[in-house]
Amino acid sequence: MSVYTRADRERWAPEPAKRRGRTAFERDRARVLHSAALRRLAAKTQVADPTDDFLRTRLTHSLECAQVGRELGRSLGCAPDLVETACLAHDIGHPPFGHNGELALDAVAQGCGGFEGNAQSLRILTRLEPKSFAPDGRSVGLNLTRATLDASMKYPWTKSENPKYGVYLDDVEVARWVRQGAPDGRLCFEAQVMDWSDDVAYSVHDLEDALVAGHVRLDQLADSAERRAVCVAAAKLYSDAEIAELEERFAALLREPYWPKTYDGTSATLAGLKNLTSTLIGRFCLAAEEATRAVYGDGALSRYNADLIVPRAQRLECDLLKGITAHYVWSRHEVNRIRQRELITELAALLAEDAPHSLDRVFHAAYLDAVDDADRLRVVIDQVASLTDTSALAWYRRLTA
Template identity: 55%
Template sequence: MDSLYDGLYDDADRERLVAEPPKRVDAPERTAFERDRARVVHAASSRRLAAKTQVVGPQSDDFVRNRLTHSLEVAQVARDLSRALGSQPDIAETAALAHDLGHPPFGHNGEEVLARLAADCGGFEGNAQTLRLLTRLEAKTFDAAGRSVGLNLTRATLDACTKYPWRRGDRPGPKFGVYDDDLPVFTWLRSPETGQRQCIEAQIMDLADDVAYSVHDVEDGIVAGRIDLTRLDVGPVGEIVRDWYLPDASDDDLAATLLALRDVGGWPASSYDGSRRSLAALKNLTSDLIGRFCGAVQDASGAPGPFARYRADLVVPDQTRREIAVLKAIAVHYVMRSDDRRRLQERQRELLAELVAVIANRGPDALDRPFADDWREAADDAARLRVVIDQVASLTDVTAVAWHARLTGVSGA
């Protein structure tokens, strides 16, 4: 299959931090990028995603998405879009599978807590943590000096996994893609002339993430009884669109966007009632919306190709951006900002802060063996705090609660 893309990716794109000998000649032949995908699929961090919050906690309902199911859906969207554009689908799919590996317990709520607590050791950001996992924390390969290089993925795949290719403080806002002590590998995987530009495979992953969670979070909210698309409170939704996503969106823009969404073939004319027919209609709506968004981007991006590395960019029409933003805002207003959700988030923040404090106080005795080793090798307090943050970020929602109860003697999230 890779022969289709031989002219698009060179030896530098396939290079790994640590050179690897050829595999057994009698083993099934796989390309370098297929091997990358397999390594992410089999990583311990991937398994943990099944017990990490997407929007609603994974333990709250069998239907709602967790970080793993979300990542699988993003991967499917990324692979299909990549293939349609003529890009290498294994790279975009692997980046999609990996894009949330660095998220801590309790979703973005947990990310905000760790960012505040890690201010003295370089901050915390889920995407920077993903790079750290892929290139350091996951156990697979060691270099000649005995240092872990994580999964030892190819340069092209690691670059595709870099959603925010800049350091903390290089741009306004909380998003960044690399901690200062991971700069050596970041420098290795990036070319100076690319600046802060995403490669096309990272752009595909980024769009697939936006498409998947804008549509699926609304779907989850509808099934949970929190969202009724036939009775939307337009005012608060518009405010969230401007506050969170598109500050320049006008009232006329938002009104036209909602009208366009309501014209989508599968948009419901009646409230969801939990029946099999109603669920089928909802599934058809999600399919229609994903096809609408990806089709619009594919048509707008059209040319010039080829869609590999830095030879092209995705073109996302303004209308598509607005429609995605409106769907995100609907989920925020009706699910993430509900009173019960806010109370739960407050307790989660307290729990994570207490957990970081007690682990930092107890040191290596409170850490899993790999992180205890990192603690003993740390040169200063900032490095030791980073180890604690790495440990806590690796936990699932359930294990964070269990660790907190065990280490503090206080139960309950």
Template identity: 55%
Template sequence: MTDPGAERLVAEPAKDPGTGRTPYQRDRARVLHSAAFRRLAAKTQVITASGDDFLRTRLTHSLEVAQIAREMGVALGADPDVVDTAGLAHDLGHPPFGHNGEDALDVVAQPAGGFEGNAQTLRVVSRLEAKVPGAGLNLTRATLDAITKYPWGRKPGTRKFNVYPDDQPVFEWYREQAPPDRRCLEAQIMDWADDVAYSVHDLEDGVHAGHVRIELLADPDERDALCADVARVYSPESPGDLRAVLTELLAEPVVEGLARYDGSHLAQSRLKQVTSALVGRLSAVAVRATREKTGPGPLRGYAADLEIPRRARAECALLKGLALRYVMNRPGANARYVRQREILTRLVEALLHRAPDALDPIFAPLWKSAADDAARLRVVIDQVASLTDPAAVAWHDRLAGPLEGAPQ
């Protein structure tokens, strides 16, 4: 009996059966060995990469998401390589400078349909990566579906989507048996693993970098301000309900490891105990709630939805809020964000004037074959999105001239 999830858009010669590798294991290897995956090592997670090699990059974050997703997938009976690959691949489309870069490229890419990191991820794996001409990495249906957090194109009133208009054919191919707008279980596992990883690990990085000082939350006014931030950005819960969850969370003995952090070996050990406990709890509670609803047996595809208890969502949102308030919105951060957006905007403008000669060899032919200005703009956006943070600055300085002022 054939597995329709293992089909690829472009048929490939039969592989050596003696290796015993499944199609999904091959997918994982293709992502792991891709150029886009390697570039994540120099792309910002939350705190810009610097001389402190403790801090996470998009690559280390992706590895952590894959590990969390894999363990959840095993517990629920999903194919572990499918959810693992989705975790590895989920950020391949992110541009330089994290979500700030994503916002900048969305503005300049409006004539071509805008920019979204998840849609760019699909574009990378199904078109831009050099493995199978015309099909990118030529991943299986099941893996492509597992990568898809937002299974729709751009809609009025929503920022998140997973497919640009000119990538619609491959999207329709791998989604042809999927319920409209519904995510498969593997995508839901990956998405929650992503939330858990970046909420907990961004907090860990923020504490280590000295930006997050948990003792500040002893002030009731500061707790109220944090909960207001979270209700505005991350959670449908009221600030009052979030305040109750936050009070209970801060009272837990394990959270004491966040206080009075001084970078010593003992302090780092305590901090790691906090992150391990939080990751384990938030992932296990989703597995347990899902099993309580479905019972035993393997779950995959559209056989079930991942159940995430309300309390776990609130805790995760509060952890995100700590990074938002004390890291992303810390004093002086906005000036750096403005500078990063200016770098990407000017770089796109410079490449539009100097293409195709200034483009990488992989993108220059795409520019020459583009049918109109919107298609040529999309090629330039693809080029800029592929760059690492340092490469984006170097390309900008070479093609547009350095900005005045201190380094970004």
């Protein structure tokens, strides 16, 4: 018997009855998979400017996250299609240049409430992606089910409720509908699975990319001073642990038999890296599965009948892997990061000067219907956020030619 109710499968706007053969969650997966917003992630930065075709983009990261989430969710009794869709959609609101572009757009958008990639994801899924319309003519985006939208939301509250937010004031109505009956301040179980799958996928794969690109060498991590610098970065950005605890965990991780000793670009050492990534993903997911099952038993876990439990050791290891990328990769690209923020800021100003004519046709009506400057600014922000790294550069060059 399904653990998902009829209310979980309801959509924001009513739709005609569908042919039998696919479940509501399978249809949600297809809608996200075929969306233009997901395709654009192929040309949006993951961590740093790609130097070859090995390195991940936001799209390849989302696909890998979806595979991790589907298998972890299935092992815990979730609907696999539901968790996979949430993982596919979790980064769909990221602007050009990733978190760097997010910082720039947030500064530009202060006049309309700020910018946040997770809040933009909800906006795309429920409003901006041109797929479905309500009987009154308003766009409802992909019109996903309540459960899918809930699973896609990492921070289902507004900025006034929590500085780390995922709902704009414009989108409070749909967020309330999604969260109807949900306990205050608590993520549904599938969202927790999605969130951990995201951390697992990007921490492990960004390490692999950093090693292959030459941003970090394995012999550096054998040096205690280098490890301490990584621990400092991890403690500053991700972890609540003391430096000494992180150092101890880091040293233990490097002693694991599957941790490679060298990488020189040969097929054998590249295979060693692949073995490292698959082993770490299995380690992180199995630890969460076993810890969660130890508390909640062997039944199907979903919605609000459980919380995902991740052992502290694996959370710290994940934080350390993210710390490696932060320490070795971000600093290397700081000059580029400054220029990217400047470009996004200038591009938004250029588009605002001649809007709506400067905007894609899909944004014209929203701009003309805007009731005040804040609403008009939000449309310009939506336009910039929809661009890829490549198209943002092209638009900037065209507008400044």
